Amino acid sequence: MLSRREFLMATAALSAITGPGLVGKWSRAAAQQALSEDVLLEFEPFGNLTLVHITDIHAQLMPVYFREPSINLGAGAAAGLPPHVSGSDFLKLYKIEPGSPHAYTLTSEDFAALAKTYGKMGGLDRIATIIKRIRSARGDNMLLLDGGDTWQGSYTSLKTKGQDMVDAFNALAPDAMTGHWEFTYGADRVQEIIEGLSFPFLGGNIYDAEWNEPAFDAYKMFEKGGVKIAVLGQAFPYTPIANPRWMFPNWSFGIREEDVAKNVESARAEGAELVVLLSHNGFDVDRAMASRIEGIDVILTGHTHDALPEPVLVGKTLLIASGSHGKFLSRLDLDVRGGEVKGFRHRLIPVFSDVITPDADMTKLVADLRAPYEAELKRELATTQGLLYRRGNFNGTFDDLICQALLEVREADIALSPGFRWGTSVLPGQAITVEDLHNACAMTYPAAYRSTMTGQMLKDILEDVADNLFNKDPYYQQGGDMVRVGGMGYAIDPEGAMGSRVSKMTLLKTGEAIDSAKEYAVAGWASVNEATEGPPIWEVVETYLTSHKVVTPEENRSVEIIG
Amino acid sequence: MKLDRRQALVLTGSAAFIAMAGLGVGPAAAAAEDTEKKIMDFTGGKAPESGKISLTAPEIAENGNTVPITVEVESAMTGDDMVQSVLILADGNPNPEVATFNFTALSGTAAATTRMRLAKTQSVIAVAKMADGSVFMDKKEVKVTIGGCGG
Numbered sequence: 001m002l003s004r005r006e007f008l009m010a011t012a013a014l015s016a017i018t019g020p021g022l023v024g025k026w027s028r029a030a031a032q033q034a035l036s037e038d039v040l041l042e043f044e045p046f047g048n049l050t051l052v053h054i055t056d057i058h059a060q061l062m063p064v065y066f067r068e069p070s071i072n073l074g075a076g077a078a079a080g081l082p083p084h085v086s087g088s089d090f091l092k093l094y095k096i097e098p099g100s101p102h103a104y105t106l107t108s109e110d111f112a113a114l115a116k117t118y119g120k121m122g123g124l125d126r127i128a129t130i131i132k133r134i135r136s137a138r139g140d141n142m143l144l145l146d147g148g149d150t151w152q153g154s155y156t157s158l159k160t161k162g163q164d165m166v167d168a169f170n171a172l173a174p175d176a177m178t179g180h181w182e183f184t185y186g187a188d189r190v191q192e193i194i195e196g197l198s199f200p201f202l203g204g205n206i207y208d209a210e211w212n213e214p215a216f217d218a219y220k221m222f223e224k225g226g227v228k229i230a231v232l233g234q235a236f237p238y239t240p241i242a243n244p245r246w247m248f249p250n251w252s253f254g255i256r257e258e259d260v261a262k263n264v265e266s267a268r269a270e271g272a273e274l275v276v277l278l279s280h281n282g283f284d285v286d287r288a289m290a291s292r293i294e295g296i297d298v299i300l301t302g303h304t305h306d307a308l309p310e311p312v313l314v315g316k317t318l319l320i321a322s323g324s325h326g327k328f329l330s331r332l333d334l335d336v337r338g339g340e341v342k343g344f345r346h347r348l349i350p351v352f353s354d355v356i357t358p359d360a361d362m363t364k365l366v367a368d369l370r371a372p373y374e375a376e377l378k379r380e381l382a383t384t385q386g387l388l389y390r391r392g393n394f395n396g397t398f399d400d401l402i403c404q405a406l407l408e409v410r411e412a413d414i415a416l417s418p419g420f421r422w423g424t425s426v427l428p429g430q431a432i433t434v435e436d437l438h439n440a441c442a443m444t445y446p447a448a449y450r451s452t453m454t455g456q457m458l459k460d461i462l463e464d465v466a467d468n469l470f471n472k473d474p475y476y477q478q479g480g481d482m483v484r485v486g487g488m489g490y491a492i493d494p495e496g497a498m499g500s501r502v503s504k505m506t507l508l509k510t511g512e513a514i515d516s517a518k519e520y521a522v523a524g525w526a527s528v529n530e531a532t533e534g535p536p537i538w539e540v541v542e543t544y545l546t547s548h549k550v551v552t553p554e555e556n557r558s559v560e561i562i563g
Numbered sequence: 564m565k566l567d568r569r570q571a572l573v574l575t576g577s578a579a580f581i582a583m584a585g586l587g588v589g590p591a592a593a594a595a596e597d598t599e600k601k602i603m604d605f606t607g608g609k610a611p612e613s614g615k616i617s618l619t620a621p622e623i624a625e626n627g628n629t630v631p632i633t634v635e636v637e638s639a640m641t642g643d644d645m646v647q648s649v650l651i652l653a654d655g656n657p658n659p660e661v662a663t664f665n666f667t668a669l670s671g672t673a674a675a676t677t678r679m680r681l682a683k684t685q686s687v688i689a690v691a692k693m694a695d696g697s698v699f700m701d702k703k704e705v706k707v708t709i710g711g712c713g714g
Contacts, residue, residue, distance in 0.1 A: 212676065238623055240625040240626075241623055241708060252625055254621045254622070254625075255622055258619060461709060464708055464709040465709075467706075468708060476704075476706055498684070
């Protein structure tokens with residue numbers, strides 16, 4: 001693992017050569033306990049242009065609690081490197097004081113207690129304030145770029161087929177976006193929305209599946225601060241695999257590294273002095289891509305929901321990780337001269353909702369968008385005695401709750417719940433509302449199926465997902481986390497080879513080893529197969545909660561990590 | 564490689580003769596030796612070098628039943644600098660032979676695109692045989708996955 005010193009040397013190397021940066025200043029800022037809007041947003045403008053990056057907001061219009069993962073293992077060359085550092089190691093790496101505001105936003109340490117102190121994060125009206133403030137400081141020399149996973153993840157986005165987010169983001173006026181979960185509204189809806197957008201939806205890696213030719217614009221040229229900028233869009237490469245391909249059968253995705261390289265070349269040939277990749281690849285794929293493709297100055301990473309207080313430098317490429325769910329925005333000021341980045345100044349801005357003044361226009365817009373659903377959003381289903389959260393490689397308490405509901409309501413031996421990284425947290429003692437539940441499962445293929453699977457099939461599924469997460473070559477990873485399992489325990493060696501990571505599969509209710517030939521009743525949801533039958537998952541969980549008015553999340557000990 | 568529809572059609576058409584070997588449903592998966600033997604039969608026993616030929620395939624197949632691949636060989640396609648044929652193999656299929664593309668000077672460029680069925684995660688191999696007797700190989704692992712849990 002890279003030491004803090006080596007890590008800083010890597011980033012400081014560029015800023016030392018090229019002028020002052022914020023690197024190193026973060027720790028001083030982090031030590032400051034006093035929070036004010038001015039302290040949060042203080043930023044001496046630098047260079048000739050500013051990039052503002054927001055990504056993976058997952059349709060969270062309002063401030064939320066969102067606990068970062070306590071375990072986020074890296075595979076192969078990425079092991080131990082940011083963003084695969086969590087908890088107290090993260091605090092040490094970035095010299096962040098435990099219990100400080102930044103410790104609260106960036107790690108899971110003491111989350112429930114700190115959440116009560118520091119409050120909710122995000123909210124589009126707070127984000128609007130920050131963007132307006134940067135715009136007023138930088139004038140037109142700024143690009144606002146949205147990395148996607150914007151239209152999906154809430155009750156209101158599901159009900160409006162993403163329209164609430166489209167309206168809100170049109171008001172924010174980004175300069176470009178790319179996508180992933182956007183496609184789960186189906187090709188027709190995506191096309192309908194894109195036709196009405198005032199900014200381009202970029203995706204150089206999206207092809208027409210039949211004719212094998214690009215279906216979306218790969219990049220757009222801008223001129224800001226006298227600098228010609230090319231913004232390349234890269235949608236999530238494995239959208240048709242991780243999500244239902246039948247919803248957009250005529251689009252094919254993929255990493256298509258050779259296309260990215262070719263588009264960088266064409267953009268440079270068109271005079272681009274700065275090349276920015278607006279990416280939904282996932283951090284490790286972007287890190288690999290930065291080392292394999294020449295000429296990308298900045299990669300605005302997305303998909304894997306990482307928040308990093310400093311850029312990661314790969315060769316001459318700056319990788320920016322701006323978190324998720326509206327918790328953060330990244331501001332990157334660049335000094336670009338003679339077709340080269342001469343220096344940068346970066347800040348990951350935490351959106352403390354109690355500190356940043358809401359923008360009145362956006363507050364009103366969001367309230368109007370939510371008004372038709374307000375009563376249902378607030379409806380309380382139960383109370384939780386412990387913290388409900390999702391993030392973590394192997395389990396989260398919210399997924400444990402979903403699995404319990406599947407086991408009981410669907411009368412199954414084993415429950416499977418997908419390893420999504422979106423979904424907000426509920427604090428101990430709080431009510432679980434319809435809104436909270438939908439934040440964990442609002443999507444367009446929610447059917448909770450019940451079927452029988454042999455022990456071998458279960459093993460194959462676990463191995464398959466484990467390889468998507470822990471394959472040593474990031475180009476073979478799909479992001480997301482391990483499928484959550486209820487009713488069954490297992491051991492996993494993340495460093496094992498495909499097909500040999502998972503062992504000791506045990507049926508929890510009997511303590512018996514899973515028999516590869518025996519059939520088990522399995523309930524799950526979010527199948528990518530067309531015509532999957534069953535009630536929507538939120539109905540299953542709601543049914544469960546009507547007879548469990550108080551839920552008590554416990555530490556999940558059914559997954560043993562070995563190796 | 565970014566091709567518009569017309570270019571793609573021209574390129575596919577430029578492979579003057581395409582021999583498709585159907586996927587036989589054999590009882591046993593192709594062993595590594597079988598693939599190795601097919602390569603040696605094709606090259607006349609010569610070990611292929613790397614370079615000149617590039618195979619483009621998805622890292623993870625969206626649909627194992629129809630995986631698009633493109634093969635290109637750097638060649639002037641005149642005189643001795645001529646690609647005679649390209650063999651495509653899938654080493655994990657019951658029958659590893661997928662296709663052989665034969666080229667002539669009239670082909671213009673030595674490039675072809677096709678779709679293949681992959682039974683499981685495996686390597687796709689492309690071997691080019693040049694007029695001067697040299698042989699080149701490229702290889703890419705294509706993962707066939709159950710999918711559905713990312714996000």
